[in-house]
Amino acid sequence: AQTVTQSQPEMSVQEAETVTLSCTYDTSESDYYLFWYKQPPSRQMILVIRQEAYKQQNATENRFSVNFQKAAKSFSLKISDSQLGDAAMYFCAYRREGGNNDMRFGAGTRLTVKP
């Protein structure tokens, strides 16, 4: 079964600085998708960014970007110009193409933003 590992249970960053959250995954599949979801105190799961494995170009959404290293099975999230509203739990997730198409989640990284 595919597994997703987030090795940093907690991270902190100073407002306006940059922080990188790490994620590794294990799979034997070639077609899959990777995601970062944000969970603020409201508990809502919010999609931050998505990466298709067949795309070499790293995905970017405003201040959020990823470093996707397919061979290393690594998928880190970089948050630039951190804002107080970025404080949340962040989950890395993997979803393969086909099969039962279930999404696998890491244990999460709690990000604190210091003013």
Place this chain on the structure above:
Amino acid sequence: EAQVTQNPRYLITVTGKKLTVTCSQNMNHEYMSWYRQDPGLGLRQIYYSMNVEVTDKGDVPEGYKVSRKEKRNFPLILESPSPNQTSLYFCASSPWRGGIGANVLTFGAGSRLTVL
């Protein structure tokens, strides 16, 4: 507004009292799934459904039942809740294949369940 709606948002119950958490989506998605979230474990899949009348077990199905009689609804049933089912539950949906948004799960707001 495209959304996944689950109810109740909060529930405190006692061991053995049957309960149902409802889930409904208005996006005509084929795929629906239930997850539970526990500290340090992330989200784990309980059951999923790829279409009407098609359901299957996820990683932690014990103590739960589901049904998919209509495309939009996917209720989670706890026949005899126990304290180890105290958790935060999420319903989610997505298109099954292809198109914009495929493979992106849209989540409900979560249901906090406490079993005493």
